[in-house]
Amino acid sequence: MEEQKLQINLAPEVAEGIYSNLAIISHSSSEFVVDFVRTMPGVKQANVKSRIILTPEHAKKLLFALQDNIGKYEQQFGKIQITGNPVPGSTVPLSFGGGEA
Secondary structure, three states: OOOOOOOOOOOHHHHOOOOOOEEEEEEOOOOEEEEEEOOOOOOOOOOEEEEEEEOHHHHHHHHHHHHHHHHHHHHHHOOOOOOOOOOOOOOOOEEOOOOOO
16 A cells, blocks of 8 residues: 655745744643743733644644654753753643743
């Protein structure tokens, strides 16, 4: 049986990306929701810049893909140092930068 290849197109406006320094992850029985936020120092309000909704299966596949890529990154560039209080299993939002979570 011949394997079919998926052609993926990347529009220029999507290729620019959206910077985020805060991610908030929530879930229900049927989906995971990841909100990507950009915070600014001293500003008390921030807007969600992008929301990704995943099935539980795809959320777990994303977890494995991130673990694999982080492992490869650390082999090439060294261990990633995490500042702040990132506690696995915490309900505190995941902070990507030096801002408060």
